[in-house]
Amino acid sequence: MESIRDRVAIIGMGTTKVGERWEAGHEDLLFEACSEALADAKIEPRDIDAGYVGGVSATQTLNRVLKLDYIPVSGMENACSTGADVFRNAAFAVASGMYDIVIAAAAGKQKDAGTTGIDMAGDPSTVGMEAMVHNGSVPRHFGLYATRYMHHYGYTFEQLKYTLARIAVKNHHNGTLNPKAHFQKEITMEDAINAPFIAWPLGLYDCCANIDGGACAILARPEVARRIRDDYVLVKGIGLSSGWREGRMSQKYNFTMFPENVAAAEQAYGQAGIKDPVAELSHVQLHDAFTVNELVDYEDVGIAPRGKAPHLVKEGYFEMDGKIPVNTDGGLKCTGHPVPATGLKQLNESYHQVQGTAGPRQVKNVRYSLAHSQGGLTGSFSSLVTILGPRD
């Protein structure tokens, strides 16, 4: 095995304005995201050798949108990690030497579904405990983790709500600095704590919005990237771990951590040569589909000790001026969650932070940035951890 480290460069990225994009179709969003990435990389569509696109039945849309007759295009799906996994497969394609320049893109039109969350029809083939855990709304899954976390580490309901509210307030603040975020307004601690419940103990501000948007990355080998721009960003490590229903089938599963996150982070750190994430990471993007998701993720990726994340949240450790700023773009909470594209959107913020082009959100002296995505449900999460760093 050979680490992916320093063998793949990002030469351009783009995202759409995220929001209720009734005026734009799926193809329009793909075009918007890809156009920005192509402009960023200063290349033309004809320079692209292969494409990876997120979402079911999306394969043929990329060539159609970019007028790329006959380049190879693959479609990939990995629930809410789709965008990050499309990026991963594109990175392998570059590292394999088969292609010089590869595009990874995805767009989601979640609002068209007519639901504000994900419609969970349930899977009729599941039985017993598996059916009970699996067939529920997404907020309910994460409510289970919040409840168990509180119990397991002895936090009171008030302490938990305070912690989660601090995360929501932080992400809303960061969102005000991001012109592409769906929500660009501050909220107060009271707003968050007193919001209506969605799935106890999670309230309205603990849940992100499923929304429309697209994102795109253009990858190349470093020797190709060098000819294109000076400030390309390097992939340092990529880890992916997918569940095998343990969380749905095993009594031992403890609901205070996501084993998929831990395994993915371990792989990515191993490749990047990172031994002490707290000391070595400058910036982190976590998959905050729910505030409790971000809370548990701190511990899973090793930037907070087990059970201690609420203390760090209280100290402001993950805020813009804290030790490790997390979700500087506003996270899923404020930029929204266009499902297939979200992983690429997370990477987009990491890319700009490493490149030093994050504008008012720029964290000082960024070296390594971690972008995390988590798709699926209890027992079948697909977690991706990607670490980006500067060239040379």
Added chain:
Amino acid sequence: MNGKVAIVGMGCSVAGVRSQCSQEDLLVEAGVAAIDAAGITSADIEASWFGCTSVSANHALLNFSLKLGYTAMTKVSNAGATGADALRAAYVAVASGAYDIVLAAGVEKPTDGGYSDFAEGDPLSMGSSAVGADAVVGEFRPPVHSALYLTRYANAFAVPPERLRSALTKLVTRSRRAGARNPKAGFRTPVREDEVTSSPLSVAPLTVLDCSQALDGAAAAIVCSVATAKRLRRRYIVVEGLGVASGGLEGRVKQSYDYTSIPETRIAAERAYAMAGITDPAQEIGHAQIFDLTTAAELLAYEDLGLAPRGKAVEAVLNGDFEPEGRIPTNTDGGLLSNGYQAGAAGLRQLYEAYLQLTDRAGERQIPDLRRSVVHTVGGAVGSFTALVQVVGRPQ
């Protein structure tokens, strides 16, 4: 990538109306056979690519069925080429050096949908945003697409209807004879020429027996580097070439598109042959697995793959070139005509026959002294096909 990536074990389920089995059962049937053939355990698999068009990654179908623990799994979706594209993603990952041993697997249970063809509007529907010629062509059923090409082809090359019919009939009878010799085929009964010509018309000039049917099935392949394959000491095959091309809708929006050739297949084949160092495919390839969604699709593919000269496919078929004892035995497992169509597993199932042939395990279907096979898979519809062409061979 040429010569660096190996397939060290494959498994394949029996095709058919597998109402008594779940998708998990079919994955176990194919996956365990592949793992055993490779001489590994499921704990040795570091990552997987999973072809299936009917479930989300959410269901953890593959990791659960084969007890893959918390390893990486990506679901691949590329219409009818889904299984082949899962294989390609696995090849690419191994070639990149990211993993040593990975799995490509696919499953589909289309008969659960109650259709013998694709479910209406899915997965080929181009959606409500298609307009004009795009919508008209895009919304057709797959046999209609095939028939459009066939009609145009016969006209362009002045093939008389009877001669065209004879060639198509010969393909059906040959494939169904092969299926009868394949214990894993879905249809194991040979058909007579008169049964083909007298079966009901599907889309003129294609009869029902010219078209493949959606059947349930799964297939799996263990992919690794050639160095690892040598270490495992099992019979393996080597990926010599891999070409992919996806259409950008040209066939639906350009008047100049001529419907006598599928550009995606032609371009994918050029890429695969270039990688494999093949300059004369008709001479250098000894066996072909062609995506015969219909006999018309197979007929055109002979030319697009360079196995028959342009305009001469009918002649080559009638000459017996693609019969078991011919120049390039084709679809020796019975093809899709005998094995049915499973989007998630399609390309994998086709490769399975090449794997058996090249590891001398094809039994009574064995082609003597075979060195190299070409495997061709197509997904999508006119103008937006994705074609994958794999060239696989014996280790040097």
